[in-house]
Amino acid sequence: MALTQSSVVSAHHNYFINGMLIPGFLIGNPDSTLGFYLLGDFLLPGESTPRISCRFFDENGDFLGELIWNRLRHNSTKCVHKATPYGFHISRPSGDLIIATSTKRFPNGYITSIGGRLYDEKGALKLDHEGSSARLGGNDAMILKAPYQGSLDREMKNE
C-alpha cells in the first residue's frame, strides 16, 4: 500500500506533478545566477496560459539555456522552442526533448501536464515524466499558493 500524499488544489488551474494536482510549484532558486530551478507559476482566475520558467543543463551539468515565463532566453546552445496547440516544446538542436507542456481545458478550469527531462548543474536528473505526470527529483519542491513574486517577475516587467 502506498503512502498518503498531500497537497493543495486550486479551483482554477493546476499542474499534474508527481501524480498529484498542485496549483504551482518551485524547485531550486530562481534568484541564483547559475543553478538549476524550475518554476510552474500559480495562475489566477482569468489567466489560462501556464507560466513555466527554468534554467536547464545537460546530463553532464553543462548549461543549455533558460526559460522565463515560457520564453527562451540566454539560449547560447540554440535550443528550439516550438509552440503546440496545447502548450510548447523545447528541444536541443539534436531534437532531444528538454521540456514540453500540455494544458487541458475543462469547462471550469485547466490542468497542465509537463514532460521532458531536466538536469541540474551537477548533471542530476531533476524532472522526468511518467505517463501524463511529471516526476520531480528530490523532495525540495515547494507548493505555491499564490503567484511567484521573485526576480523573474521583475525581469519581465522591466522589459
Next chain:
Amino acid sequence: MNRGSCLVWVFGDYGDYFQNRVTLQLIAKGKSLAAELDTRLGVVVLGEDIGQYVMEYAAHGADVIYAADHHALKDYDVELFTAVVASWVGIYRPEIFLAGATVFGREFFPRLAKRLQTGLSADCVALEIDKESGAFVQTTPAFGGDLLADVITPQHRPQMATVHPGTFRELSHDPFAIAELIYPPVPELPPRKIEVIRRRQERAHKASLKDAKVVIVGGKGMGSKANFEKLFQLAEILDGEVGATRPAVDAGWIGEERLLGQTGKSVRPRLLITIGTSGALQYTSGIQGSETVIAVNRDPSAPIFSVADLGIVGDADRIVSLLIEELNRRL
C-alpha cells in the same frame, strides 16, 4: 471537534456531470453541518483522470478532497469503491457521510454501510444537527411516504445518508478557492468482476425539468390521458415543462422520465403549478425547493394545499382549460 479535523464527508458522484449536481448540493449542505460541528467538509473522489471533478468540488466549497486517481477505478464499480472508501473511513473516521440518491449512490452506500457496520438513512429530505443533543437528525419518508421519520444513529459511525438530487442548493462556483488535497493509500483491490466494454449515451429527453423555471405537474386528478395532454399546452404558454406524479405515470398518461418525487426527479422552479395531485409525501419531497407553488384540487382538505402558496379548489380539467383560455387571451 476542531477546525483542523474533517469529519463530515460527501461522496463525489460525478456520473452524468454536469447535469448531475447532487454532489455540489451535498457539499453545500455538508459545509453548513460541518460548521455547526466545528469541523471541515471533505469530499471523496475515486476514478481515473478525475482532476476536473476535484477542481469543481474545490470551487464549490470542499475544504478537503480525498482522491484516488487510479486506472483500476476508472469505471464505477461498487466492490472496488467499497473496498477503497471503507479503508479510508477506517483511517480518518468521519462522523457523517453523505451521498446522492443516484443510481450508483443507491447501490454503493448500502453496501458501504454494511461493510462499516453502521446505519444508513435513504432518500433523506432534510438533514440537521439537533441543537440540544448534537445528534445528526436525518429526516426520511417512512411507511410508504405517509410519515416523515427523524432518524438518528447514536452508536455507530459514520452516520450515513443518501439525499435526493435537488433537495439542497449548491454554492456558487468560486474560481479563487483552494482546498486541501489528500491522496490516501489505496488498499489492495479485489479483482474486478465486471468489465465495461462500451458506453452508450441514452438520447437526451426533451424534458429539462430540473432547469425549468416553470413546472406544471399533473396527477391522477387530471382524469384522463386527453386531459393530461392539455398540461403541455399550458406549459408551452408559460415556457415551462410538464412533470407528473406516480399515479399519472402508472396510468400511462406520461413517461417515467417526467416523474417527480422520491422515486423520480426533484425540481426547484420559480413557479410550480400542481394540478389534480393529492400531495402525498413521496411526491412533495420532490418539489419542496420550488419558490411558489399553486395547487389545484377539487378536495379542499387535500394535503397538497398545505404545501401550496396559493390553492384553487375546483375540477382540474376545468381549471386547466380556463387557465389556457385566459393566458392565451392575455399573452
